[in-house]
Amino acid sequence: MRNFGKIFKVLFGGAIIAGFLAPALLLAQGNAERGICARLSTLSSKIDERSANFNSKLEARRNEIANRIEKRQTEFDARLAEKRARWDANRDEHFAKLEEKAQTEAQKQALLTFREAVTAAISARRAAIDTANQNFREGVQAAIASRKSAVDTATATLRNSLKTAFDKASSDCQAGVDPKTVRENLRTDLKAARDKFVSDRQEIEKLKTQMETLINTRKEAIKKAIDDFKAAIEKAKTDFKAAFLASPTPAPAE
Amino acid sequence: MNTRLIVVIIIGVIVIAGLGFFVSRKAKLPVSVVPPKEEIVPPPATGNVDDLVGALLKEITDEESVLKDEEGNTTLVTQDSQEVGNFVNSINESEL
Numbered sequence: 001m002r003n004f005g006k007i008f009k010v011l012f013g014g015a016i017i018a019g020f021l022a023p024a025l026l027l028a029q030g031n032a033e034r035g036i037c038a039r040l041s042t043l044s045s046k047i048d049e050r051s052a053n054f055n056s057k058l059e060a061r062r063n064e065i066a067n068r069i070e071k072r073q074t075e076f077d078a079r080l081a082e083k084r085a086r087w088d089a090n091r092d093e094h095f096a097k098l099e100e101k102a103q104t105e106a107q108k109q110a111l112l113t114f115r116e117a118v119t120a121a122i123s124a125r126r127a128a129i130d131t132a133n134q135n136f137r138e139g140v141q142a143a144i145a146s147r148k149s150a151v152d153t154a155t156a157t158l159r160n161s162l163k164t165a166f167d168k169a170s171s172d173c174q175a176g177v178d179p180k181t182v183r184e185n186l187r188t189d190l191k192a193a194r195d196k197f198v199s200d201r202q203e204i205e206k207l208k209t210q211m212e213t214l215i216n217t218r219k220e221a222i223k224k225a226i227d228d229f230k231a232a233i234e235k236a237k238t239d240f241k242a243a244f245l246a247s248p249t250p251a252p253a254e
Numbered sequence: 255m256n257t258r259l260i261v262v263i264i265i266g267v268i269v270i271a272g273l274g275f276f277v278s279r280k281a282k283l284p285v286s287v288v289p290p291k292e293e294i295v296p297p298p299a300t301g302n303v304d305d306l307v308g309a310l311l312k313e314i315t316d317e318e319s320v321l322k323d324e325e326g327n328t329t330l331v332t333q334d335s336q337e338v339g340n341f342v343n344s345i346n347e348s349e350l
Contacts, residue, residue: 043349050341050344050345051341054340057337057340058338061333061336065330065331065334069327069330069331072327072330076320076324080317083313083320084317086296087296087316090297090309091309091313093298094299094305094306097301098303098306100301101301118306118310122310133321137327140328144331147331151334151338158345162345186350187347187350190345190350194342194345194347197342201338201342208332211331211332222321226314230314233311237303240303244303
């Protein structure tokens with residue numbers, strides 16, 4: 001019996017609160033509908049402001065991306081050049097030591113041929129890798145340009161749709177169309193514009209697949225360059241050993 | 255007796271507080287997230303052709319460690335997604 005009393009109190013209290021709130025909510029809804037024509041300009045300006053804000057933020061982000069990519073590429077080039085120079089110097093030392101061992105003309109010639117073959121293989125490998133890098137960078141730049149163009153187009157379409165929606169709402173207001181209808185139409189148009197942009201954006205994000213293709217193409221080109229290099233070095237070594245052994249070092253004079 | 259007890263308690267509190275401060279400070283110290291790359295040192299020249307060829311192969315490994323870094327640029331390309339997403343989310347018809 002006590003519980004029944006509590007439940008009754010809660011329900012009664014809830015009904016009183018709802019009784020107070022419902023008219024306020026209905027009034028707010030009614031005001032929103034009646035005031036849509038008066039608020040059109042403010043709403044449109046708010047969207048314009050967000051659009052301008054988006055423009056400046058997007059531009060700043062794009063610049064940041066471009067700068068970071070450029071910086072990374074510069075660092076990459078410097079590190080690669082530094083490593084190559086270090087290994088070139090080391091290779092010179094190896095060849096200098098080998099030259100000390102070559103005594104006969106045939107041995108000297110075998111070493112020269114070997115050195116030329118190694119140098120040519122290194123040049124070919126580095127050229128192939130540099131080309132792969134260059135193609136990759138051009139691909140990245142093309143992807144950036146393509147993305148920029150797609151985002152700009154989608155954004156322009158969105159802006160035009162929004163403008164058309166607000167122009168229509170304004171025109172309807174002036175023509176005396178029921179504010180409720182104006183509001184509903186505007187909501188529908190804004191939602192359609194937004195949905196279209198979301199759909200466009202999903203297409204734009206497929207760029208990630210393009211990036212994977214670029215990475216894989218580069219990887220394959222580098223792998224081929226390295227495989228070709230290893231094969232060339234192996235052959236040069238075999239040829240060198242055969243030529244060197246064919247010309248034995250003369251025994252020291254007693 | 256009471257004074258000695260109070261002194262012991264104060265010292266104990268100071269020690270515990272000091273330890274807590276030290277532990278929390280150590281936990282906040284920035285930890286190097288990126289492990290340093292292992293530098294491949296060119297082997298010394300020996301006058302042996304096999305060692306020279308070994309050095310050539312090590313050179314490839316060393317070069318590859320740099321080459322991998324270039325791929326990271328592809329992740330930067332799409333880093334304007336956040337701005338685009340924020341903009342489209344700001345167009346909200348329910349504001350009407």
